[in-house]
Amino acid sequence: MQSLIAAAATRCPVLSKASSASREALMRHAVLRRLDRGSCVFTHGDAAESGYVLMEGWIKITRTQPCGAISILTLHAPGETFGFSDSIRRLSRKATAEAATACTVLSVSARSICQTMRNDPNFGDTILGHAFQQNDSLLEQLETLKIYSGVQRLACFLIRHAKPDQERHIVRLPFNKNLVAHYLGLKPESLSRSFARLKEHGVRTVPEGIEISDLDALNALVGDIAGLDLRMTA
Amino acid sequence: MQSLIAAAATRCPVLSKASSASREALMRHAVLRRLDRGSCVFTHGDAAESGYVLMEGWIKITRTQPCGAISILTLHAPGETFGFSDSIRRLSRKATAEAATACTVLSVSARSICQTMRNDPNFGDTILGHAFQQNDSLLEQLETLKIYSGVQRLACFLIRHAKPDQERHIVRLPFNKNLVAHYLGLKPESLSRSFARLKEHGVRTVPEGIEISDLDALNALVGDIAGLDLRMTA
DNA sequence: CGCCCTCTTGAACCAGTTCAAGCGCAGTGG
């Protein structure tokens, strides 16, 4: 158990930057939680009491509109953190975090985070830096939605999650494509067709996941925008 | 001059929450800058040395892709702040801030922000809260892009910027619609057609700006989503 | 084996884009 928590410290971008004293303080009340696929870490409206470090598995953050429409706001891969924003501000949850696969998450109480920030100003900077970084990634997501087509957004997504493997790259997506589709702002059918289109650019589905034979080709695809509009003046 | 800076303190969401001592420390080196429409507060790649409080006018934050495509990331109304993220982290600017109208901005040096955070832990919390809030607004923007149609996004935008005026509401947009279009992820022509569609819902262009005769009707329009997809399972 | 679930495919359809033309208006210069 203790070693697992130590492992968390090394892989988490927030914890890894904290001093060892701060890290120990945080870990003292940290709890490791296992989640089955489909269960929720927290739900829209809950009181927010902890931030989370995702040790294994994928988490999706969703919001449900009054009329019933669901939007997938973010998708977190192993090693990432989530749920800090609401908990540190002591607000109620503004979204729902659901396990997209079986997950292990490390729950760190907001109380101890805040206390650590008081004791160690450097840790405050780390948290702030983390918030800003999340900001950057949201901006990037916004950018792709505004200027890229569906196929290009998929290409971006694959590039971001590609892991080198011999001569090629592999993307392991241990959950259904329905989720990816919604995340990219597409319908499942459109995603399927987008994958079909990417076959011509060296993207194939293999048993281990999705194989990218030529990463540069994908990057080139993302490089040129179809609806290039230089009419912007002021 | 001194009174203007005091005014800044009261209208800015960050400064208004700071202690008077912190506020004074920040204001000591703050500089008021006037900008003509079209000029840049900062440009992608610059060293980031200040955060800004927008006193008058509108600022657009844009990013230009290598291929030349421009995306409008955010649009700031008077009273809002921008440019804190990169400057506090002492990174180079990741986007460009351009005056969409003639502007007055208060420039606060990153050095003094960081120093104030050291001296006053409460101010650190304020900045952190600000970062989280910006996060929230980006998430909202993402949500609208993913699940709303163009007309609905426009309706959201108008609702957000509507100011009550007698029996009706008025939205003053002191810049060209081209900008609004890009911000909403639409082409100028599509925006024009969207406005035409909203005429049936009580939205008219009048000399003072855009008139909304029935805010509830607009809210209702945003309420029900066309492509409601409940096929989400896990 | 049949059932369910995920993913794919096809055909009709629709929102938003593209390209092109036209209007109203402010600025300019004869």
Add this chain to the structure above:
DNA sequence: CCACTGCGCTTGAACTGGTTCAAGAGGGCG
């Protein structure tokens, strides 16, 4: 004073990317 020009905005018609609806293929499981 008025033609000329440029710009912001609108409108129309053809087109396209993505959706919708419907059907079918493939795999896991009781």
